[in-house]
Amino acid sequence: MENEKVRTEVFINSLEKENTPFLDELEKTAKADNVPVIRKEVQSLLKVVLEMKKPKRLLEIGTAVGFSAILMAEYGPKDMEIVTIENYDKRIRRAEKNIALSGYGDRIKLIRGDAAEVLPTLEGSFDLVFMDAAKGQYIRFFPEAKRLLSDGGILISDNCLGGGDILESRFVVERRDRTIHRRMRDYLLAVKNDDSLVSAVLSAGDGITVSVKRG
Template identity: 35%
Template sequence: MEFLKQELEDYVNAHTSNESDTLAELNRQTHIKVLQPRMLSGHLQGRTLSMFSKMIRPKRILEIGTYTGYSAICLAEGLDEDGMLLTLDVNYELEDMVNEYINKAGYSNKIKMIVGDAMEIVPTLDLDFDLVFIDADKTNYSNYYDLLIKDLPSGSIIIADNVLWSGKVIAPTKKNDKDTEALKIFNQKIQDDPRVENVLMPIRDGLMVIRKK
């Protein structure tokens, strides 16, 4: 995921607003205690998500893929006063850690976590979301999108993470590399969908920002 020279990345981070103390602690604890800490959004991407949310001022946010809750807290920073964020994750082992830091961040009344399979949960939801963040299993990105796009309101925003996949999306797909192939298909699906407009932003591992027309 190192698309910038380290010196330039350091400069970018030095000229980006700081994460909160709670987020900094969560960042550290994720790296210490949890497998695959590179899955965490981190400083730059977290501030980007927070900025998007503050510009949109959503009343309802859906997040698919909670991990340790860092991105959920960042997105919640821009919620409308009476807003709510629903975050879904299949990993029950992280639920206590997620809720601990949601409480520390002061969002226990604004963020609700549901543990379970998003492919089963999303069809049961009222999809009146202003903002959706997808950061879960890559092989289901297109499936999540298909579940959402028909019923999301006009003007809603979907942001999908990891769409550059460490640059693998521009290389020939290796045999049995299902994640890379799925992301290539997803990126092209978005590009070809006349219902939306989109920008692929090379922030960290790539954010696909999608606006429903």
């Protein structure tokens, strides 16, 4: 079963077209430095959603070194504003440099700080919210993510199935991972059972949720 999933993923990835040379180089460098970036399947999903939704404002939680923010600027509408939040100094410096080099400095606004503190300070609404930060915090970010979503807005959260760990009983999961395991299960239940959203949990990549806020 696990082998089947890996083969499917390899096959799907073999169908992918390259991104721009700048993004391909940034992805390669990030991976070489062990900086997490969204997987190919997630990149494709975001491109599809950007094309369907054509968001005017987009919020990302978890910039890392800017790869996904730059990818969304590249494949989203020309007049889209992206606000992205990151709390790890070393990555913030690299993200700022990458965003400047990408030429999208006028569209991407990077906010330094813990998303739990930054989110309540944000005003206005966002047509797309992409959550890609510490998995154990998603349940904490959820009320603010909902508040900030416009009617008909889309919430996507990445890494929700933790490579399949979430399926396991909490007793099989290592003791140190149990809190994240419980919080992620709570998050998935909260997303699926929230009447203000229509949500799907997909097994693509490391597990993704896609929700639309009812109008």
